[in-house]
Amino acid sequence: MNTHSSGYYSIDEEYTIIGMQAQEQGLTTVMEIEPEVYENPYIYGSPLHLIRAMMNIYSNCIKYNKENGEIRTHVRLLHSDEKILTYQWTISDTGIGISEDYLSRIFEPFTQEGTDVRSVYQGTSQGMSIAKALFEQMGGNLEVFSKLGEGSTFVITLPFERAQELKTTVIEKTERESIQDIKILLAEDNELNQEVARILLEEEGAKVFCVNNGQKAVEAFSTHPAGSYDLILMDIMMPVMGGYEATRQIRRLDRTDAQSIPIIALTANAFAEDIQHAMDAGMNAHVAKPLNIKTIKKIIINQLK
Incomplete structure (x- = not known):
């Protein structure tokens, strides 16, 4: 088999x-x-x-x-x-x-x-x-x-x-859109959720860099040169600094990619007000947990277009 x-x-x-x-x-x-x-x-x-x-x-x-x-x-x-x-x-x-x-x-x-x-x-x-x-x-x-x-x-x-x-699979794979070699900064404090998300994304060819709170996400983004990350997946509820505040701090940074990098909210809540909070904080999209790889892949591809 x-x-x-x-x-x-x-x-x-x-x-x-x-x-x-x-x-x-x-x-x-x-x-x-x-x-x-x-x-x-x-x-x-x-x-x-x-x-x-x-x-x-x-x-x-x-x-x-x-x-x-x-x-x-x-x-x-x-x-x-x-x-x-x-x-x-x-x-x-x-x-x-x-x-x-x-x-x-x-x-x-x-x-x-x-x-x-x-x-x-x-x-x-x-x-x-x-x-x-x-x-x-x-x-x-x-x-x-x-x-x-x-x-x-x-x-x-x-x-x-x-x-x-x-x-057959080789042909199908080349015809599909891909997240191959996409550099993703993943901010997630739950070690199990972080590990599973990393595995799912890496199987699709992405390169995943993990941090466990919003402050570390801000530090990772601000201390690395532009182009180090193509996209950020940001959990909302994290210790030290949550996802909303981390996103606001990234958007306020004095560098061109701080405004352009897509930031996708990760949360267990999928209510309209939660989506609105994410948008108000400067996030580009919202996805509910647990992650579905087909859904998150589609969102990533859409954001990077």
């Missing part, structure tokens, strides 16, 4: 990488791929999303496994029709497992187990949150099942659009 959009993903190549990492830790890997998976060799998808999300899963299976443990992967074609192929990965490890209480919070960013033996799993939530967000961006979902001391199982279900030939 190979996905292609802005890149290339091979399930066999990924497994080779995982196998090498597991072997270094003394772990055994077992891969079971049902024959139906290979009957449709090409699909449309997001290689970067898939690789990053899968690596988060496998990294946990490796890091929190037991000595001489095992990681087992089963891949099957769950459903197919004329347009969509839905695949399911079931990834199981023989690791330390996850407590029932922690399992209920595993998709909450930055939660940790505590200081006892269960704390060995600390830090898992950020990786799981990112993986879940990426899988959901692809129209799929992630489920986690675990028992403390006995291991964990991760079930990923993902739909893909059928693709006939690799060259």
Whole structure:
């Protein structure tokens, strides 16, 4: 199974990488791929999303496994029709497992187990949150099942659009408008939202520079020469300095690009008054979170025209 959009993903190549990492830790890997998976060799998808999300899963299976443990992967074609192929990965490890209480919070960013033996799993939530967000961006979902001391199982279900030939995508890609090489300054204080947005944008070819509050956004813009950034994505609610004030300060800078650079507001609120506040502060457009890559890409392209 190979996905292609802005890149290339091979399930066999990924497994080779995982196998090498597991072997270094003394772990055994077992891969079971049902024959139906290979009957449709090409699909449309997001290689970067898939690789990053899968690596988060496998990294946990490796890091929190037991000595001489095992990681087992089963891949099957769950459903197919004329347009969509839905695949399911079931990834199981023989690791330390996850407590029932922690399992209920595993998709909450930055939660940790505590200081006892269960704390060995600390830090898992950020990786799981990112993986879940990426899988959901692809129209799929992630489920986690675990028992403390006995291991964990991760079930990923993902739909893909059928693709006939690799060259079809190449032609389609050149005909579409692109944000390839666009330099974006992203101001977002939530680390999960920042990481997911960065991954989504970089897969489309953008170059993303991240800061975590409005003051740092102003500093980054003002201390770099004109042309360093083509566009700013500005979260509204941030510590130290919010997006509205940061935008006003950028617009007041004594340099020509301070007035011309597009600034797009990022906010969980999409009410008319919020959009008006963004416009009043000097922003050019407004997009609601969580980000949809097709929507934000279209807005970026329109602003840069």
